[in-house]
Amino acid sequence: xxxxxxxxxxxxxxxxxxxxxxxxxxxxxxxxxxxxxxxxxxxxxxxxxxxxxxxxxxxxxxxxxxxxxxxxxxxxxxxxxxxxxxxxxxxxxxxxxxxxxxxxxxxxxxxxxxxxxxxxxxxxxxxxxxxxxxxxxxxxxxxxxxxxxxxxxxxxxxxxxxxxxxxxxxxxxxxxxxxxxxxxxxxxxxxxxxxxxxxxxxxxxxxxxxxxxxxxxxxxxxxxxxxxxxxxxxxxxxxxxxxxxxxxxxxxxxxxxxxxxxxxxxxxxxxxxxxxxxxxxxxxxxxxxxxxxxxxxxxxxxxxxxxxxxxxxxxxxxxxxxxxxxxxxxxxxxxxxxxxxxxxxxxxxxxxxxxxxxx
Amino acid sequence: xxxxxxxxxxxxxxxxxxxxxxxxxxxxxxxxxxxxxxxxxxxxxxxxxxxxxxxxxxxxxxxxxxxxxxxxxxxxxxxxxxxxxxxxxxxxxxxxxxxxxxxxxxxxxxxxxxxxxxxxxxxxxxxxxxxxxxxxxxxxxxxxxxxxxxxxxxxxxxxxxxxxxxxxxxxxxxxxxxxxxxxxxxxxxxxxxxxxxxxxxxxxxxxxxxxxxxxxxxxxxxxxxxxxxxxxxxxxxxxxxxxxxxxxxxxxxxxxxxxxxxxxxxxxxxxxxxxxxxxxxxxxxxxxxxxxxxxxxxxxxxxxxxxxxxxxxxxxxxxxxxxxxxxxxxxxxxxxxxxxxxxxxxxxxxxxxxxxxxx
DNA sequence: AAAGCTAATCTAAACGTTTCGAACGAGTCA
DNA sequence: TGACTCGTTCGAAACGTTTAGATTAGCTTT
Numbered sequence: 113x114x115x116x117x118x119x120x121x122x123x124x125x126x127x128x129x130x131x132x133x134x135x136x137x138x139x140x141x142x143x144x145x146x147x148x149x150x151x152x153x154x155x156x157x158x159x160x161x162x163x164x165x166x167x168x169x170x171x172x173x174x175x176x177x178x179x180x181x182x183x184x185x186x187x188x189x190x191x192x193x194x195x196x197x198x199x200x201x202x203x204x205x206x207x208x209x210x211x212x213x214x215x216x217x218x219x220x221x222x223x224x225x226x227x228x229x230x231x232x233x234x235x236x237x238x239x240x241x242x243x244x245x246x247x248x249x250x251x252x253x254x255x256x257x258x259x260x261x262x263x264x265x266x267x268x269x270x271x272x273x274x275x276x277x278x279x280x281x282x283x284x285x286x287x288x289x290x291x292x293x294x295x296x297x298x299x300x301x302x303x304x305x306x307x308x309x310x311x312x313x314x315x316x317x318x319x320x321x322x323x324x325x326x327x328x329x330x331x332x333x334x335x336x337x338x339x340x341x342x343x344x345x346x347x348x349x350x351x352x353x354x355x356x357x358x359x360x361x362x363x364x365x366x367x368x369x370x371x372x373x374x375x376x377x378x379x380x381x382x383x384x385x386x387x388x389x390x391x392x393x394x395x396x397x398x399x400x401x402x403x404x405x406x407x408x409x410x411x412x413x414x415x416x417x418x419x420x421x422x423x424x425x426x427x428x429x430x431x432x433x434x435x436x437x438x439x440x441x442x443x444x445x446x447x448x449x450x451x452x453x454x455x456x457x458x459x460x461x462x463x464x465x466x467x468x469x470x471x
Numbered sequence: 472x473x474x475x476x477x478x479x480x481x482x483x484x485x486x487x488x489x490x491x492x493x494x495x496x497x498x499x500x501x502x503x504x505x506x507x508x509x510x511x512x513x514x515x516x517x518x519x520x521x522x523x524x525x526x527x528x529x530x531x532x533x534x535x536x537x538x539x540x541x542x543x544x545x546x547x548x549x550x551x552x553x554x555x556x557x558x559x560x561x562x563x564x565x566x567x568x569x570x571x572x573x574x575x576x577x578x579x580x581x582x583x584x585x586x587x588x589x590x591x592x593x594x595x596x597x598x599x600x601x602x603x604x605x606x607x608x609x610x611x612x613x614x615x616x617x618x619x620x621x622x623x624x625x626x627x628x629x630x631x632x633x634x635x636x637x638x639x640x641x642x643x644x645x646x647x648x649x650x651x652x653x654x655x656x657x658x659x660x661x662x663x664x665x666x667x668x669x670x671x672x673x674x675x676x677x678x679x680x681x682x683x684x685x686x687x688x689x690x691x692x693x694x695x696x697x698x699x700x701x702x703x704x705x706x707x708x709x710x711x712x713x714x715x716x717x718x719x720x721x722x723x724x725x726x727x728x729x730x731x732x733x734x735x736x737x738x739x740x741x742x743x744x745x746x747x748x749x750x751x752x753x754x755x756x757x758x759x760x761x762x763x764x765x766x767x768x769x770x771x772x773x774x775x776x777x778x779x780x781x782x783x784x785x786x787x788x789x790x791x792x793x794x795x796x797x798x799x800x801x802x803x804x805x806x807x808x809x810x811x812x813x814x815x816x817x818x819x820x821x822x823x824x825x826x827x828x829x830x
Numbered sequence: 831a832a833a834g835c836t837a838a839t840c841t842a843a844a845c846g847t848t849t850c851g852a853a854c855g856a857g858t859c860a
Numbered sequence: 861t862g863a864c865t866c867g868t869t870c871g872a873a874a875c876g877t878t879t880a881g882a883t884t885a886g887c888t889t890t
Contacts, residue, residue: 174597176846219578378764405737406765535876
């Protein structure tokens with residue numbers, strides 16, 4: 113065997129750089145240089161190589177490339193529930209921004225299950241994703257351990273997680289619920305039911321804190337019976353609302369800590385024979401695209417989904433570009449109360465207004 | 472240098488099989504055998520190796536593995552719009568099934584743009600996905616070309632694509648719209664507006680065909696003015712509905728060919744000062760989780776999203792397992808008309824009924 | 831005791847890239 | 861005419877696996 117460049121019989125697999133090199137009568141190094149534009153190659157060879165590439169139909173193998181470079185140009189993304197319009201919107205934006213930057217997105221949903229989440233994150237890391245955007249399912253001691261074993265940039269969205277000190281973009285949940293609750297208080301409601309998300313999540317806790325804060329500020333005593341756990345799911349929220357509505361001194365208003373749960377709440381209200389907003393006022397966290405066209409037109413706290421997605425994506429991209437070497441960045445965005453008409457003034461207020469001749 | 476097994480100074484990168492091998496004083500082949508369980512290894516060595524793995528914190532590098540094996544255990548998934556609840560539901564199910572089977576999912580959205588779609592599919596193929604599930608954005612000559620260059624199993628969902636002869640799971644769109652339209656005809660409506668999806672998609676065409684068929688069967692002359700293009704998006708549908716509603720002899724009912732568009736339709740109805748179902752009846756393709764709790768409670772054609780997702784995932788899995796060697800399989804599922812109360816009998820019917828003393 | 835098994839382990843060649851340093855030819859300068 | 865540069869091109873060693881085939885040691889057989 114004189115030279116090692118024996119012509120192989122063109123297997124049935126996809127063409128490789130070697131095939132191109134042979135066809136263009138150059139070395140693979142030169143082909144690589146042309147494909148990636150990493151070195152200057154004479155016009156003559158460039159032309160020959162490009163012709164060969166087109167001719168053979170060569171496509172660079174991204175896996176081999178990833179192995180060599182140690183980067184995959186892929187970002188892992190895990191959210192609790194891809195069915196939730198909030199996550200959907202955010203995922204969509206992240207997807208868009210990252211794709212524009214030349215990154216692919218590997219998506220996982222864990223159905224709010226922490227173990228699934230850990231598995232999936234490990235899976236993503238095994239696949240050498242270059243970065244990770246996580247909407248954590250809940251407080252998770254393992255997450256910390258898993259993450260500190262690696263050095264890929266991580267961005268938490270929506271929820272933060274104890275001990276996981278990474279970049280994050282979250283909402284000022286407490287403030288948002290404070291505003292919403294205060295709005296209901298201004299309408300004269302004194303018994304405001306609260307359907308809470310899981311308290312194992314920062315969002316669950318912060319939102320509930322906003323409710324408490326609003327009550328405190330208004331000098332209203334807090335009633336245990338008015339807060340029920342809905343775990344961010346429709347079914348649980350339905351049960352929770354049912355309990356709220358069947359108690360003797362039932363609330364005159366209900367706040368739901370997310371979008372999925374408000375549907376359960378509305379179903380409970382309907383099933384119990386009440387109607388919103390006539391008999392009971394309702395507001396919730398998370399906006400819907402159809403909120404101002406179907407009735408009752410829900411008063412909601414709209415999250416800036418586009419901003420959340422863009423910032424989260426930008427945070428990873430910045431880390432990847434090595435732009436930010438400093439400590440973790442926490443971005444806190446503000447929600448916006450969208451007042452529509454699922455909340456009505458409480459009877460006492462209406463009464464008062466009438467007496468003052470204002471109605 | 473006596474033996475080639477020199478101990479390297481444990482670089483800062485992730486531990487590899489070589490590190491494990493050195494720590495356990497065995498060859499990498501043996502480590503591989505233990506990690507994958509592909510060959511029998513003596514209990515003594517197995518124990519040493521497992522200890523070393525735990526000790527060092529070794530994780531198998533999936534990229535290197537993929538390169539060697541030529542499979543990535545990843546399925547590419549592209550849909551037009553992850554924001555659309557229909558796609559969301561299907562994606563969620565596919566995700567779940569594939570994950571259970573040990574596959575990761577790489578998700579792309581193309582925003583109904585064919586070029587983006589082609590880029591993304593090429594990207595997925597470059598990354599050596601083992602299979603592809605595609606909800607094609609529209610008729611796409613390139614798609615055929617791109618796909619026939621590879622031999623990964625492909626499953627089309629929701630829409631099919633001329634010339635792309637692969638497995639597919641779709642709905643009997645024509646039948647579903649036929650049923651819905653017929654239902655409206657039975658209510659006495661004679662001028663039924665139709666907001667169509669893009670006619671570059673099979674769904675757009677088939678659904679419109681269902682509308683035509685229903686009219687034909689009922690012996691009703693087809694009026695061009697009643698069909699408007701909404702391209703499956705809210706904004707376009709809004710404009711389309713506006714045109715429909717402002718024409719002299721406006722329709723007494725409107726059917727929207729998907730979920731996003733019906734929101735535009737409802738907005739148009741509201742903005743023009745009409746109300747549904749009092750002034751005009753509305754029905755649409757695709758169901759909503761909240762459809763029976765917000766008003767008007769929309770009459771819809773529900774797609775069996777879970778079945779679609781499961782079958783699509785199963786189709787790829789079967790191909791990957793080599794179970795089905797025969798030609799392309801086409802699964803056609805049936806939609807289900809969910810009658811709620813966004814459609815009312817036409818005035819003429821009510822009139823007739825009253826005369827017969829039935830009201 | 832030689833030959834033949836079997837079972838466990840290892841060696842080394844892939845997989846398809848990237849990239850460093852060497853090699854080579856052609857100019858340029860003293 | 862050497863000794864230098866430059867500008868191109870190439871050889872070969874990685875990257876971290878898998879796996880076919882070689883090797884070894886320990887048993888049976890006869």
